[in-house]
Amino acid sequence: MKKMSKKRLLLTVLILAITLVISACGRKSEVKQPTEQPKEEAPKLRMVMVTNQAGVGDGGFNDMAWAGFKLAEKELGAVIHVIEPGEQANFTPSLAAAAEQGYDMVVAVGFLLVDSLKEIADLYPDTNFVIIDGMIEKPNVASVLFKENEAAYLAGIVAAKMTKTNIIGFIGGMETPPVLRFESGWKAGIMTVNPDIRINFAFVGAFNNPGKAKEQALALYDSGADVILEVGGLSGLGVIEAAKDAKKWFVACDMDKSALGEGAQLTAAMKRIDNAVLEMAKNVQNGTFKAGIYNLGLKENAVGLPENTAKIAGPEIMKIVEVLTEKIIKGELVIPSDREQAKNFTPPKL
Numbered sequence: 001m002k003k004m005s006k007k008r009l010l011l012t013v014l015i016l017a018i019t020l021v022i023s024a025c026g027r028k029s030e031v032k033q034p035t036e037q038p039k040e041e042a043p044k045l046r047m048v049m050v051t052n053q054a055g056v057g058d059g060g061f062n063d064m065a066w067a068g069f070k071l072a073e074k075e076l077g078a079v080i081h082v083i084e085p086g087e088q089a090n091f092t093p094s095l096a097a098a099a100e101q102g103y104d105m106v107v108a109v110g111f112l113l114v115d116s117l118k119e120i121a122d123l124y125p126d127t128n129f130v131i132i133d134g135m136i137e138k139p140n141v142a143s144v145l146f147k148e149n150e151a152a153y154l155a156g157i158v159a160a161k162m163t164k165t166n167i168i169g170f171i172g173g174m175e176t177p178p179v180l181r182f183e184s185g186w187k188a189g190i191m192t193v194n195p196d197i198r199i200n201f202a203f204v205g206a207f208n209n210p211g212k213a214k215e216q217a218l219a220l221y222d223s224g225a226d227v228i229l230e231v232g233g234l235s236g237l238g239v240i241e242a243a244k245d246a247k248k249w250f251v252a253c254d255m256d257k258s259a260l261g262e263g264a265q266l267t268a269a270m271k272r273i274d275n276a277v278l279e280m281a282k283n284v285q286n287g288t289f290k291a292g293i294y295n296l297g298l299k300e301n302a303v304g305l306p307e308n309t310a311k312i313a314g315p316e317i318m319k320i321v322e323v324l325t326e327k328i329i330k331g332e333l334v335i336p337s338d339r340e341q342a343k344n345f346t347p348p349k350l
Contacts, residue, residue: 044077044078045077045078045104045105045281045284046079046105047069047072047080047104047105047106047107047284048080048082048103049080050082050083050085050095050107050108050109051065051083051084051085051109052109052233053085053207053208053234054207054233054234055086055234056084057234058236058237059240059260060233060234060253060255061109061207061253062233063255064255064271064272064274065107065109065132066082067274068275068276068277068281069082069277071275071277071278072277072281072282078281078285081103083098088112091108091116092119092120095108095117096120096124099123099129102127104128104285105129105130105281105284107129107277107280108129108132108134110133110207111133111176111178113134114131114134114135117129118136118138121136121138121140122138124140128140128289130277131143132144132273132276133146133178135293141291142291142292142294144276144280145293145294145295145296146271146273146276146296146302147296147298147302147303148185148269148271149181149182149184149185150185150304150328150335151269151271151298151304151305152182152183152184152185152186152189152253152269153185153192153324153328154189154269154304155186155189155267155268156187156189156193156229157189157190157317157321157324158266158305158309158313158317159189159227159249159266159267160190160192160193160194161317161320162249162266163197163226166194167199167200168190168225168227168229169201169202169227169228170183170186170187170199170202170228170231171201171202171216171228171229171239172201172203172232173203173204173232173236177338180337180338180339181337181338182269183201183231183339184335184339184341185335186229186269187345188335188347191347192347193350200223200225202220204235206235207232207233207234208233208234208235209235210235210236210237210238211238212238213235213236213237213238213242216238216239217238217246221242221246221248226248227248227249227251228242228248229251240260244262247264249266250264250265251268252267252268252269254271256306258306266312267306267312268306269305270303270305271296272296272302276302298328305321333348
């Protein structure tokens with residue numbers, strides 16, 4: 001059955017292989033074509049990234065993964081490529097195209113690629129796969145998860161301390177497990193400061209619709225919210241635009257987006273996808289790649305707030321953040337990671 005499935009994919013693979021070469025050539029400043037190596041040199045590490053719907057340029061999730069690829073290019077001399085499937089229907093053939101071309105490491109970026117990678121990983125057992133924000137138990141797949149709830153909890157503390165209206169918003173792309181971890185931590189952080197703060201939630205229904213996200217954000221700001229956490233991939237850019245128009249705060253997800261916010265960013269619930277990708281690339285290059293589940297949080301320095309938060313929030317609020325961070329790292333404070341846990345969360349005393 002596996003051979004039959006592989007044959008059915010080959011035509012699509014060939015088409016996408018051509019598309020990959022064209023796409024790589026078009027990304028002049030970012031993607032280099034592989035070149036023949038002198039015989040006396042060891043072959044360079046070849047790695048490819050398959051994005052989710054939003055693609056590179058989303059100002060967040062995919063860009064952080066691509067930053068990891070750029071680090072691998074700089075530090076390891078890796079040859080890097082990217083495939084941007086666009087639509088979810090293209091995820092499976094895109095992953096097949098990447099595996100068929102014999103890359104040393106194939107990185108699938110996002111929970112939405114889980115089902116596709118489960119299928120492709122079986123067809124290409126000799127390929128090293130990495131899935132970001134998804135969990136797959138296969139002998140050739142490393143699943144990299146982040147404790148987004150921990151970063152969102154700290155961001156929620158800052159937001160609850162800074163709000164003037166006691167109304168705070170949350171706009172997510174889709175209700176995936178990573179987005180819900182952000183939501184749960186955000187809610188718990190706000191509750192820790194003031195359980196009477198009202199939190200308004202909205203979901204775009206996609207990670208690539210900034211127009212709809214902007215409409216939702218403007219509606220939340222109009223209803224009194226003065227801080228909104230965006231967890232929408234490319235959609236999140238719409239929240240940033242709305243914050244600038246409304247002259248209100250937004251909180252970024254995944255990375256520091258202050259350069260996009262023109263003074264409207266309060267803080268960011270960061271997760272260092274770039275560092276995780278680089279570490280996986282090192283493991284592949286060194287021959288130490290291991291499949292399994294990697295769950296990274298504050299203890300591993302994989303999530304947190306950007307340094308520029310202190311300039312806006314001030315030392316008093318940052319002292320609270322530092323104390324709570326230590327409690328989380330020591331295991332004295334466990335942050336909820338889903339809605340049920342958030343519902344039953346007992347906030348610590350500040």
